Amino acid sequence: MARNELFVTVPSLFRCPISLDVMKSPVSLCTGVTYDRSSIQHWLESGHDTCPATMQILSTKDITPNLTLHRLINLWSRQLTLSEQEIKDLIEKIGSECESEKSCVGCLAKIFEFVRGSEENRRFLSSYGGFLEAIVSVLNRKQGEIVALESVFKVLSLILNENGVKEKINHLIFLGNSNCLASILEVLEKGSLDSRIESIKILNAILLDNESKRRVVETESIFSALFDQLRTSNGDNLNDAVLSILITLSGTRSVKTQLVQFGLVQILSKILSDTSSRIPTIEKAIKLLSITIKCSEGRLAVSEDSRCAAGIVEKIIKVGKTAREEAVAVLWSMCYVYKDGRVTEAVVKSNGVTKVLLVMQSEIEGMVRKMCGDLVKVLGKKNCSSGLESYDTKTTHITPY
Numbered sequence: 001m002a003r004n005e006l007f008v009t010v011p012s013l014f015r016c017p018i019s020l021d022v023m024k025s026p027v028s029l030c031t032g033v034t035y036d037r038s039s040i041q042h043w044l045e046s047g048h049d050t051c052p053a054t055m056q057i058l059s060t061k062d063i064t065p066n067l068t069l070h071r072l073i074n075l076w077s078r079q080l081t082l083s084e085q086e087i088k089d090l091i092e093k094i095g096s097e098c099e100s101e102k103s104c105v106g107c108l109a110k111i112f113e114f115v116r117g118s119e120e121n122r123r124f125l126s127s128y129g130g131f132l133e134a135i136v137s138v139l140n141r142k143q144g145e146i147v148a149l150e151s152v153f154k155v156l157s158l159i160l161n162e163n164g165v166k167e168k169i170n171h172l173i174f175l176g177n178s179n180c181l182a183s184i185l186e187v188l189e190k191g192s193l194d195s196r197i198e199s200i201k202i203l204n205a206i207l208l209d210n211e212s213k214r215r216v217v218e219t220e221s222i223f224s225a226l227f228d229q230l231r232t233s234n235g236d237n238l239n240d241a242v243l244s245i246l247i248t249l250s251g252t253r254s255v256k257t258q259l260v261q262f263g264l265v266q267i268l269s270k271i272l273s274d275t276s277s278r279i280p281t282i283e284k285a286i287k288l289l290s291i292t293i294k295c296s297e298g299r300l301a302v303s304e305d306s307r308c309a310a311g312i313v314e315k316i317i318k319v320g321k322t323a324r325e326e327a328v329a330v331l332w333s334m335c336y337v338y339k340d341g342r343v344t345e346a347v348v349k350s351n352g353v354t355k356v357l358l359v360m361q362s363e364i365e366g367m368v369r370k371m372c373g374d375l376v377k378v379l380g381k382k383n384c385s386s387g388l389e390s391y392d393t394k395t396t397h398i399t400p401y
Contacts, residue, residue: 014073018039025037025038090111091134108155112154115155126165132169141179146186181219184203217255243281268308269311283322286312289312290330299340303340313331313350316355317359328371331343332374335347352375360373
């Protein structure tokens with residue numbers, strides 16, 4: 001289907017406030033807000049009695065088709081549709097090194113708008129022959145412009161979860177002497193905040209095997225750039241992306257040691273002690289601490305940074321169950337197993353006994369409860385004035401003080 005103008009921005013009015021995709025069957029609630037039928041029906045059938053956008057309580061759960069908006073969306077989508085020949089031409093231009101950088105960026109922009117338009121577009125293009133090869137070839141060019149590299153990551157971030165895409169990108173990026181890691185490094189050093197986050201998330205998602213992880217670990221400049229993001233970032237989204245990929249990469253002892261050498265423990269301590277850190281970021285920080293103390297260098301770094309133990313104690317009640325268990329394991333390892341006096345003292349000074357008792361109260365049985373009991377004994381001996389050295393670990397209820 002021929003069209004005069006391909007570069008069309010999706011009007012926000014056409015997007016469902018719940019799914020953020022273009023609405024297929026727009027319907028309105030009594031509040032006047034319009035949603036895609038499938039999204040709002042799922043919301044209402046889940047037991048909600050409010051409008052998701054306004055949180056107003058609904059006087060009625062009846063929905064009314066928005067026929068005017070439906071016609072407008074149909075008219076717009078007919079304009080947005082690309083013919084297979086147009087898609088083929090765009091892919092050829094993107095994959096051709098003879099095309100100018102400006103032309104390549106323009107083609108990527110049109111592709112981005114196309115895949116952003118609907119789930120069907122994303123599914124169609126991600127499986128289109130030669131598309132992923134053309135996209136990744138831009139990353140493989142030795143002198144690619146930053147704007148082109150950023151455009152590639154914008155497109156890849158939209159189709160990453162389509163069937164087979166991660167596996168294919170993994171194969172294309174880590175095959176032979178690919179220059180793609182150098183392009184990722186360039187985005188980390190020069191790209192916008194959004195493109196840095198996208199590039200890290202994509203790299204993390206395609207680390208599907210030990211070989212790809214090894215390639216990244218051996219590219220020390222990538223490691224260094226990731227830590228630069230943590231040291232200079234004030235944004236939780238960027239921190240979350242970096243911490244997630246470090247967790248993925250931290251499988252071997254040599255990598256754990258490398259993480260410690262780059263100053264990871266000090267960075268994690270800062271995150272834990274920062275009152276503005278979000279819970280997901282804190283949980284990832286605790287996860288990484290539980291990993292790094294498995295090597296002697298990591299334990300020494302935790303011992304030498306008093307903020308670390310204090311930060312864990314401060315956040316241990318606020319995080320989810322898995323992170324709470326990991327936090328207990330870190331304190332138990334440092335204080336009970338390795339008998340680190342500095343960490344034990346820091347935990348006691350941070351009112352750690354109370355926090356451990358509260359965790360213990362919530363754990364009816366199991367290893368976490370046992371570790372809490374061991375911790376109370378150790379902490380009680382360190383703080384004899386509290387009289388907790390004789391605490392009975394079989395007690396089932398503790399009143400916070």
